[in-house]
Amino acid sequence: xxFDPYAPCPCGSGKKFKWCxxxxxxQIGRAFEQDAEGQHEAALRIMEEVALQHPxxxxxxxxQAQLLYENDQVDAAEAxxxxxxxxxxxxxxxxxxxxxxxxxxxxxxxxxLLFRKAAELYDPEAKDPLANxxxxxxECELHLRRPLxxxxxxxxxxxxxPTEELNKALTELFGDKSAxxxxxxxxxxxxxxxxxxxxxxxxxxERALSTxxxxxxxxxxxxxxQLATEMPQEPAVWxxxxxxxxxxxxxxxxxxxxxxxxSLEADEEKAAAAWNIAEVLRFGQGMExxxxxxxxxxxxxxxxxxxxxxFLNLWQREGFLYGVRFDQQQGTIxxxxxxxxxxxxxxxxxxxxxxxxxYLLVIGDMLRISNVNSDALDRVRQxxxxxxxxxxSEAQLKRGPANFNDVVAEALVFxxxxxxxxxxxxxxxxxxxxxxxxxxxxxxxxxxxxxxxIDAAGHPVLRKKLRGVVKFLRETLENIVEAYDFDRxxxxxxxxxxAQAVSxxxxxxxxxxxxGMGAAELAELExxxxxxxxxxxxxxxxxxxxxxxxxxxxxxxIVARPPRADRPDRFPWYSYLVQRxxxxxxxxxxxxxxxxxxxxxxEQNEGRRRNDYELRRGQVCSKRGxxxxxxxxxxxxxxxxxxxxxxxxxxxxxxxxxxQGASALHFAEGGLAKARExxxxxxxxxxxxxxxxxxxxxx
Ligand SMILES: [Zn+2]
Numbered sequence: 085x086x087f088d089p090y091a092p093c094p095c096g097s098g099k100k101f102k103w104c105x106x107x108x109x110x111q112i113g114r115a116f117e118q119d120a121e122g123q124h125e126a127a128l129r130i131m132e133e134v135a136l137q138h139p140x141x142x143x144x145x146x147x148q149a150q151l152l153y154e155n156d157q158v159d160a161a162e163a164x165x166x167x168x169x170x171x172x173x174x175x176x177x178x179x180x181x182x183x184x185x186x187x188x189x190x191x192x193x194x195x196x197l198l199f200r201k202a203a204e205l206y207d208p209e210a211k212d213p214l215a216n217x218x219x220x221x222x223e224c225e226l227h228l229r230r231p232l233x234x235x236x237x238x239x240x241x242x243x244x245x246p247t248e249e250l251n252k253a254l255t256e257l258f259g260d261k262s263a264x265x266x267x268x269x270x271x272x273x274x275x276x277x278x279x280x281x282x283x284x285x286x287x288x289x290e291r292a293l294s295t296x297x298x299x300x301x302x303x304x305x306x307x308x309x310q311l312a313t314e315m316p317q318e319p320a321v322w323x324x325x326x327x328x329x330x331x332x333x334x335x336x337x338x339x340x341x342x343x344x345x346x347s348l349e350a351d352e353e354k355a356a357a358a359w360n361i362a363e364v365l366r367f368g369q370g371m372e373x374x375x376x377x378x379x380x381x382x383x384x385x386x387x388x389x390x391x392x393x394x395f396l397n398l399w400q401r402e403g404f405l406y407g408v409r410f411d412q413q414q415g416t417i418x419x420x421x422x423x424x425x426x427x428x429x430x431x432x433x434x435x436x437x438x439x440x441x442x443y444l445l446v447i448g449d450m451l452r453i454s455n456v457n458s459d460a461l462d463r464v465r466q467x468x469x470x471x472x473x474x475x476x477s478e479a480q481l482k483r484g485p486a487n488f489n490d491v492v493a494e495a496l497v498f499x500x501x502x503x504x505x506x507x508x509x510x511x512x513x514x515x516x517x518x519x520x521x522x523x524x525x526x527x528x529x530x531x532x533x534x535x536x537x538i539d540a541a542g543h544p545v546l547r548k549k550l551r552g553v554v555k556f557l558r559e560t561l562e563n564i565v566e567a568y569d570f571d572r573x574x575x576x577x578x579x580x581x582x583a584q585a586v587s588x589x590x591x592x593x594x595x596x597x598x599x600g601m602g603a604a605e606l607a608e609l610e611x612x613x614x615x616x617x618x619x620x621x622x623x624x625x626x627x628x629x630x631x632x633x634x635x636x637x638x639x640x641x642i643v644a645r646p647p648r649a650d651r652p653d654r655f656p657w658y659s660y661l662v663q664r665x666x667x668x669x670x671x672x673x674x675x676x677x678x679x680x681x682x683x684x685x686x687e688q689n690e691g692r693r694r695n696d697y698e699l700r701r702g703q704v705c706s707k708r709g710x711x712x713x714x715x716x717x718x719x720x721x722x723x724x725x726x727x728x729x730x731x732x733x734x735x736x737x738x739x740x741x742x743x744q745g746a747s748a749l750h751f752a753e754g755g756l757a758k759a760r761e762x763x764x765x766x767x768x769x770x771x772x773x774x775x776x777x778x779x780x781x782x783x
Contacts, residue, residue, distance in 0.1 A: 087109065088101065091210055091212070092209050093143075094176075094213065095172070095175065095177075096143075096172055098207070105143050108143065108144060111133075111134045112131070112134060112144070112147045115128075115131045115134070116147075127155075128151065128152070131147070140171060142171040142172040143175075144168075146164075146168040146175060146178050146181060148164045149165035149168065149178075150181055165185075169182075174205050175205075176202045176206040176210075176213070177213070180216070180217055183198030183199040184220070187220070187223075187224065192227050193224075193228065196224040196228065199217050199221045199224065200332075202217050203218065203300075204300065204302060212244075212245055214241075214244050215241045215242075215245035219250065221233075221234075222234045222241060225237055225333050226257075228369040228370075229367055229485045230333045230335060230365075230368045231258075231264060231268045231364070232268060232365070233330065233332060233333035235254070235257070235258055236301075236332075239254070264488065265559045266562070267363065267364045267556055268364055268488075276320070278318070285315060288307075288314070291307065292308050292310075293324075296324075302332065305328045308321060308325040312325060319345050322342070322348065323349075325338075326338045326339075326358065329341060335365040336370075336374065339365055339374065346359055346548050346552075347545045355549075356548055356552040356555050357552065359555075360553075360555045360556045363556035364556070367487075367488060369485050371485065372483055372484065375486065375530060377486035377490050377491060377493075378456060378485070378486055379455070379456055379483065379485060379487070380454065380455060380456065380461050380482070380483050381452055381454035381481075381483070381484065382442075382480065383479070383480040384450070385449055386446070386475065387477055391472070391474065392472055392475040395472035396417075399471075404422050404441075404467075405444070406422055407420055408420075414447075415448055416445065416446060416447050417444070418444070420441070420442075420444065420498065421442045421467075422438040422498060423438055423440060423464070424463060424467065425460075435500065436500045436501055437497035437499060437515070439460065439494075439498075440455060440494075441461070441463060441464040442460065442461050442464040443455065453468070455493060456490045488560050489560070489564060491561065492516060492561055495516045495518070495519035496512075497515050517568055517572070520557075520568070520573050521572070525537050525538045525576060526630065532549055533546065540577075541577045541579045550579060551574075554579075558570040575600055575602050576600065576601070577602055578603060578604045598621040599621050599625050602629070603626070606622055606625060606631065607631075607634055609622055611637070611638060616648060616651075622634075623635055623639050623642060623657070626638060627660070635660065639660050639661050639664075643657050643661070643680070643684075647687075652689040653689050654689075655693040658677050658680065658681030658684075659681075659696070662678055662681075662700050662704065666704065671704055671707050671708045674704045675704050678701045678704055681693075681697055682697040685697060695724065698717055698720070699721060699731060701717050702717035702734070711742050711747070714738055714742070715735075715744075715747055718738070718751065721735075722754070729762070729771075732771075733767075733771070736748045736752040736778065739751060740777055740778060740781065743781060745781030746782055748781065752775045752777075752778050753771075755771040756768065756772060756774075759771050
């Protein structure tokens with residue numbers, strides 16, 4: 085222990101070390117020297133003597149606590165530490181040491197609070213201990229998944245006492261080669277006050293800013309909080325408050341401030357950049373309720389290792405595991421359990437691209453499986469429990485912060501049976517595109533006030549947030565799925581400048597990228613100017629965007645065109661038009677589409693779709709309340725295809741909806757008999773339920 089004699093004394097008296105505890109520290113130093121030489125008993129004895137001589141000095145008790153702790157006398161150490169804090173409740177080293185105790189026990193959140201308290205209490209001139217405290221704060225924040233707060237703490241530590249080790253760590257974590265998203269690697273600065281401010285506001289602002297850069301962040305946070313009450317309409321106040329809270333690891337409060345900022349900020353680009361930070365904050369520990377990505381995990385204790393590893397080997401041979409790595413030295417197994425819902429075990433040979441079931445990890449006698457997608461995780465858990473249950477303990481379910489890369493977890497595919505890199509890349513791009521453009525786009529997001537992206541674009545504030553969310557996705561995935569172009573997604577959402585730049589040119593010079601268009605662009609398309617192929621693309625694109633009015637318009641234009649020999653089947657479009665008409669309550673139009681479609685099918689498609697049209701006809705009849713007509717249609721349909729259980733089920737359901745209990749019972753019983761004949765258990769169950777419902781109606 086070497087202390088600068090002119091630095092503030094570590095006891096917290098406020099005096100310089102030289103004129104305060106330096107004499108005592110000569111003895112304390114001797115005790116630690118003895119300890120380092122292995123003379124533990126002697127060391128502890130010296131400390132006891134010092135304590136007897138200076139019982140009212142917190143530094144003596146604090147150092148005794150440190151020495152006791154290093155000698156594994158934890159209880160005695162805690163008692164001595166308590167004494168030091170009883171003497172001086174603002175004794176900074178006491179909080180630092182207690183934080184170290186908690187950190188050693190793995191109590192990171194508790195340790196962090198104590199370190200932050202110590203940072204508050206130390207004199208700003210106590211550079212070495214403060215540098216140490218901030219390095220510890222950084223470590224805790226990093227473990228608690230708050231990399232922006234960790235970075236701020238490491239930088240403060242480095243400013244107080246630069247070390248090569250710390251600088252190297254900073255470069256590795258946040259430098260160019262870091263795997264972290266750009267939103268984490270970027271350095272952020274506080275915003276200046278706009279020119280329109282009054283001189284009084286300017287003075288207060290400058291004071292708050294200088295506190296933030298030279299003094300304690302907590303003081304700066306208070307200063308901006310005060311400014312926010314004085315100029316609540318000033319966006320920069322809220323931005324700075326959000327940023328300072330981010331650096332302090334107060335993620336929830338930081339998001340609140342950024343939320344205010346985004347709603348006030350007129351510049352969409354700047355607002356989006358702030359919401360990009362908010363996305364990073366949602367991945368912090370304790371933010372699970374506010375995040376759109378939460379890791380679910382299941383823990384098992386392996387009770388019968390032999391049996392469990394037999395199962396694991398079998399599982400691997402069956403092709404359910406991918407990329408398994410076995411580390412004998414560490415005693416770990418890591419790999420990926422594939423989602424069986426996308427895996428065909430039988431057709432070996434052909435390339436397959438199953439999705440992520442769960443990440444799998446065995447450490448010692450613990451098995452852990454995890455995924456942000458809880459459905460996929462459940463399937464893996466069920467498989468494990470069914471097949472290896474007796475070798476494992478009860479499942480223990482947990483939820484916690486996700487990793488940044490998990491934003492794409494649902495789209496990940498793993499190549500089986502192929503090493504063709506181009507094919508694999510294309511498959512990955514295709515899946516990512518499918519996921520973002522067809523699933524994600526319709527999913528209510530917490531970062532958008534539970535509004536789906538496709539609807540958020542039309543709202544002035546949510547639109548800014550949406551841009552931030554997409555920015556975050558783009559930056560997070562740029563090193564992982566390089567092939568996917570997020571401009572496509574922005575165009576689908578109708579929120580980019582690029583959308584205007586690539587406005588559809590129907591002059592035939594450039595090929596139209598119709599499947600990448602958003603609803604606004606699709607609405608601009610003139611059906612007459614499109615080829616049959618383009619019209620169908622527009623129809624499908626509109627449908628995927630839930631733009632049903634548009635899709636209906638395109639479908640009508642398609643069926644109005646002359647028949648094509650290469651595409652005789654028009655059922656998908658007619659069926660869609662029937663559905664739309666029913667949805668709008670226009671059963672006459674629905675019936676007309678059934679008639680037209682069936683006629684066209686008969687003339688151009690050898691009547692291949694006759695049954696499908698007739699099924700629709702029965703449904704339209706039932707929607708009209710025409711029980712007689714519906715019954716006739718279904719009877720004829722079943723007569724033609726007696727083994728098709730689907731027709732019988734639809735018939736029974738239609739009759740039930742019209743309160744035709746007797747007819748429903750007739751169809752349901754027919755279906756039940758047929759299901760039993762076919763030995764189809766699931767259908768049998770289904771028809772039994774229909775029979776029961778029909779009986780209820782007949783009373
Ligand atoms: Zn002192």
